[in-house]
Amino acid sequence: MFKTSILFTALLSAVAFASVSAAPVQTEGTGIGKHGEIKLAVTFDNGKIQDIKVLEDHENKVLAAKVFTDLKDAVIANNSVKVDGIADATFSSKGFLNAVSDAAKKAGVKLSDQAKKAKKADAAMPAVQNYDVVVIGAGGAGFAAAVEAKSKGANVVLIEKMPTVGGNSLISGAEMNVPNSWVQNKLNIKDDTPARMAADTLKGGDFKGDPEIVGVMTVNALPTAEWLRDTVGVNFEKDNVFQFGGHSRKRALIPEGHTGTEVITKFSALADKMGIPVITNMKAEELVKDKDGRVVAVKAVSADKEYTFNAKGGVVLATGGFGANAQMVKKTTDAPGTTGEALYMAEKAGGQLVNMGYIQTYPICDPISGVIELIADARFDGAILVNQEGKRFVEELERRDVISNAILKQPGAYCYVLWNDNIGKISNTVKIHDTEYQAFTKQGIMHTSDTLKGAADFFHIPYANLKATVDRVNQMAKDGGKDLDFHNRGGLKDLSTGKYYIIKAVPSIHHTMGGVRINPKAEALDKNGKPVPGLYAAGEVTGCTHGTNRLGGNAYTDIMVFGRIAGEQAAQAAKATK
Ligand code: ADP
Numbered sequence: 001m002f003k004t005s006i007l008f009t010a011l012l013s014a015v016a017f018a019s020v021s022a023a024p025v026q027t028e029g030t031g032i033g034k035h036g037e038i039k040l041a042v043t044f045d046n047g048k049i050q051d052i053k054v055l056e057d058h059e060n061k062v063l064a065a066k067v068f069t070d071l072k073d074a075v076i077a078n079n080s081v082k083v084d085g086i087a088d089a090t091f092s093s094k095g096f097l098n099a100v101s102d103a104a105k106k107a108g109v110k111l112s113d114q115a116k117k118a119k120k121a122d123a124a125m126p127a128v129q130n131y132d133v134v135v136i137g138a139g140g141a142g143f144a145a146a147v148e149a150k151s152k153g154a155n156v157v158l159i160e161k162m163p164t165v166g167g168n169s170l171i172s173g174a175e176m177n178v179p180n181s182w183v184q185n186k187l188n189i190k191d192d193t194p195a196r197m198a199a200d201t202l203k204g205g206d207f208k209g210d211p212e213i214v215g216v217m218t219v220n221a222l223p224t225a226e227w228l229r230d231t232v233g234v235n236f237e238k239d240n241v242f243q244f245g246g247h248s249r250k251r252a253l254i255p256e257g258h259t260g261t262e263v264i265t266k267f268s269a270l271a272d273k274m275g276i277p278v279i280t281n282m283k284a285e286e287l288v289k290d291k292d293g294r295v296v297a298v299k300a301v302s303a304d305k306e307y308t309f310n311a312k313g314g315v316v317l318a319t320g321g322f323g324a325n326a327q328m329v330k331k332t333t334d335a336p337g338t339t340g341e342a343l344y345m346a347e348k349a350g351g352q353l354v355n356m357g358y359i360q361t362y363p364i365c366d367p368i369s370g371v372i373e374l375i376a377d378a379r380f381d382g383a384i385l386v387n388q389e390g391k392r393f394v395e396e397l398e399r400r401d402v403i404s405n406a407i408l409k410q411p412g413a414y415c416y417v418l419w420n421d422n423i424g425k426i427s428n429t430v431k432i433h434d435t436e437y438q439a440f441t442k443q444g445i446m447h448t449s450d451t452l453k454g455a456a457d458f459f460h461i462p463y464a465n466l467k468a469t470v471d472r473v474n475q476m477a478k479d480g481g482k483d484l485d486f487h488n489r490g491g492l493k494d495l496s497t498g499k500y501y502i503i504k505a506v507p508s509i510h511h512t513m514g515g516v517r518i519n520p521k522a523e524a525l526d527k528n529g530k531p532v533p534g535l536y537a538a539g540e541v542t543g544c545t546h547g548t549n550r551l552g553g554n555a556y557t558d559i560m561v562f563g564r565i566a567g568e569q570a571a572q573a574a575k576a577t578k
Contacts, residue, residue: 029103033059033095036435042103058435064092080112088162131157132574134311136284139167141539142318143267144563150274154571161283166264167320174260175252176556178225192249194218204246205547213544216520220561233266244552246399252553287349295534313574314534316566321512321540346516350532351524354543356514363403365508375436376417381427382493383419390465395486401549404507414506446503455500470495511550515543522566538562
């Protein structure tokens with residue numbers, strides 16, 4: 001949090017005084033954020049920023065919230081764009097700062113080259129606090145655990161190290177595999193079962209996942225999805241389910257807007273309503289055990305001050321993966337909070353880590369930021385993948401690891417996703433992800449053309465090759481859709497007419513499969529398979545569900561099911577010790 005009020009008041013009086021001599025000017029500036037253009041109206045008075053109004057933005061409401069409050073205040077207070085951006089909204093921050101620079105340039109104003117160091121907030125919070133349940137990490141698993149624990153009567157706190165909540169759960173597509181869902185029923189998909197989903201999941205992870213854990217996940221998927229819908233208030237699309245790679249049925253529910261924003265915003269509101277304190281900028285650093293070896297507290301740090309959160313019933317680790325650990329990862333789809341230090345904490349407290357070597361890349365990501373290209377989800381409805389030579393090279397609905405590896409073997413280690421309006425009218429991604437569409441087009445990594453030649457020429461793909469590829473796809477589509485070359489399990493679709501949409505894509509680190517070993521009660525296990533008393537874990541921080549490779553749409557099922565179980569178990573343990 002930036003401390004700006006005094007500076008701001010001083011600035012305002014200076015402005016008021018100065019404004020006698022010159023009238024304020026207002027100019028508009030634009031910058032590209034993470035999801036499209038950020039347009040601002042900036043008012044300058046005597047060379048100083050007086051006010052910034054947001055005219056247009058498409059940023060993630062939760063993640064970028066502080067860009068439009070804290071960052072704005074910092075820019076005004078310092079009369080400079082040389083201020084630190086918001087840690088987990090780097091692209092939004094950059095877009096905002098560029099928009100201010102642009103407006104300043106138009107107004108002929110030279111901003112300051114130096115910013116005063118922003119002071120950290122010193123919270124007037126007690127250094128020692130007592131709860132029944134302490135949940136670490138405010139992503140999907142953490143919110144599910146906290147809400148469930150609270151509804152079972154526990155006094156619970158949720159601590160989050162980043163300035164904003166949500167973790168990877170917020171920025172993901174948030175699709176959730178649920179066999180027998182109400183949407184499957186409506187679409188007449190009647191033969192799906194938890195056992196079928198479990199079989200797909202285990203096979204997709206090369207049988208390295210724990211069958212018992214996978215069983216608990218799939219059996220609880222439906223009641224958990226109903227809880228999300230009815231208790232948390234999440235809106236899911238009513239007539240649409242996805243079939244991700246490796247799944248034998250279309251079974252992934254899709255939240256409104258196709259991102260985790262719908263889920264995390266609803267969770268935040270519910271946590272507020274239930275009176276669950278959610279403390280951001282609070283990093284858990286150590287699990288404390290009593291003399292009997294029970295985990296009874298969490299030591300955490302905020303703004304260089306230490307805090308102890310006592311947990312009578314237990315501590316729930318819901319800290320996500322380690323996909324943003326810079327030592328391991330260059331480009332990542334993950335939120336910056338996913339650095340995995342909680343795994344060391346768990347190990348130090350006696351927890352066993354399993355499957356740590358399995359790290360998943362997501363094959364279709366923005367070559368600039370590493371973020372998933374949701375617009376390219378047209379792949380699930382028939383978009384094809386081609387390389388720089390205009391040739392297909394892999395089944396488009398293969399597992400993520402297989403597609404990623406195949407892309408990395410292509411010239412330049414990238415590929416293109418190509419589809420047309422025929423496919424677009426089913427997947428509708430250009431419309432749903434309009435802001436991505438605008439931004440990617442502007443950045444030159446996506447192109448729309450009435451003709452296939454236009455699509456090929458834009459990216460210097462040999463047209464003759466691309467035409468031969470597309471002609472062959474069209475022929476197979478005409479013959480019933482059976483893919484004789486790469487066996488696309490969804491069948492091939494006709495690509496003979498425009499408009500054509502083509503986007504460049506690279507694989508990027510997405511999910512870390514390994515982590516804390518748990519049992520079906522979400523209790524963390526030690527190396528002998530015995531529960532570490534007082535320690536629970538749920539979500540990406542755990543390591544037994546996905547084996548070598550997580551299937552699309554299984555993360556949300558996993559984090560929600562085990563988040564709830566962990567919260568319930570810890571609440572029960574608190575009651576037992578009352
Ligand atoms: P999941 O999908 O398992 O819920 P997410 O990535 O969505 O995982 O959420 C995990 C959250 O935990 C992130 O918001 C991350 O910033 C937070 N986190 C990670 N490590 C710590 C820590 N040491 N202390 C507090 N919060 C943490």
